[in-house]
Amino acid sequence: MITLTRLRHVIAVARSLSFSIAAEECGISQPALSRSIQAFEEEYAVRLFDRGKGAVTLTPAGRLAVEQARTLLAAVGEFDADMRRFGKGRAGRLGIGMGPMMASLLLPALGKVLLRESPRLTLVTRTGRPDTMLxxxxxxxxxxxxxxxxxxxxxxxxxxEPLGQIEMVTAVRAGHPLAERGTVSMSGLDAYPSAQTYDYGTQAKAGAMGGIVCENFGIAQDIVRDTDCSWLVARALIADDLASGRLVALDVPGLPVAKAEISLVYLRERTRSPAALHLASHIRTLVADMTVA
Known part of the structure; x- marks a missing residue:
């Protein structure tokens, strides 16, 4: 089988059309380079170069060999670079599943940093309930x-792997009837519609208010801004709206879910790729910035 080194010898001679210059470029003696080219020619029963007085020219077989050799060496170079990128977590394909809340909190930042640092990495995301992604x-x-x-x-x-707890708040639009109260009871919340991430399938009580089930947090946010829906949501996700006053976080002493425990879940016995480890590191940092004691 032909070797990559021999292909490089052929290209070096073709580039300079000089065995002496090519030998110096390759770091070997001229006789050694000549033997390498001769071995190539004997292997395939072709002649690559015509050697005249003071001149070296490519034969038709030589032109074909050079064209193919350049393609092969370029592919080998790309293979080598990609494997090195993969080993550093900068290439490959990575699948990550998230609940809608975590997708809204993490994916914008993750997408930007990964595309900037690792343009050869393909991140495939899936959003849904954790049990459906198992x-x-x-x-x-x-x-x-x-x-x-x-x-x-x-x-x-x-x-x-527990990552920390995300603070949850019940939010309503500015000017909502509940927004001016000091504290709000759970029964007070029940008097208004609610926005939810999942359809939990619970049967509505007689006289209870309805609401909307929407896994897209951007859409839910728009709806809550302009209706009387209340919304149990991560404080970090609506920080800008809270700061601007477009949304108001209610004080609900009996709120069942004041904090959401966020975890990283993976298969224990499966070797995680460098890209997966790299991504997990970014996720830990992002979640740490959002967690509460």
Missing amino acids: EALLEGTLDLIVANAWQLSMVPGVAE
Whole structure:
């Protein structure tokens, strides 16, 4: 089989059309370079160069060999670079699953940093309830899940790494009838519609207010800004609206979910790629900036 070194010898001679110059470029003696070219020619029963007095020219076989050799060496160079990028977590394909809240909180920042640092990395995202993403994790379609997913750690072979707690607040629009109250009871909330991330399938009580179920947090945010819906949401997700006064966080002493425990979930026995480890590091940093004691 032909070697990459011999292909480089052929290209060096073709580039300079001089065995002496090519030998110096390759760091070998001229006789050694001549033997390398001769071995190539004998292997394929062709002549690559015509050697005249003071002149070296490519034969038709030589032109074909040079064209193919350049293509092969370029592919080898790309292979080498990609493998080195992969080893540093900068290339490959990575699947990550998130709940809608974490997707809204993390994906914009993750997408920007990964595209900037690792343009050869393809990040495939999936959004949904943690239990619906478990099958994809077990099948290998997903490498990681980031969610409020403590129950997944009870599945054999699945590991959970707690990342911290995200503060949850009940938000309403500015000017909402509840916005001016000092405190709001749970029964007070029940008098108004609610926005929810998931359809939990609970049967509405007689006389209870309805609402909207929407996994897209941007859409839910627009709706809450312009209606009387209340919304249980991560404070970090609506920080700008709270700061500007477009949304107001209510004081609800009986709120069942004041904090959401966020975890990184992966398969315990599966070797995680450098890209997965790189991504997990970014996720830890981002979640740490949002967590509360």
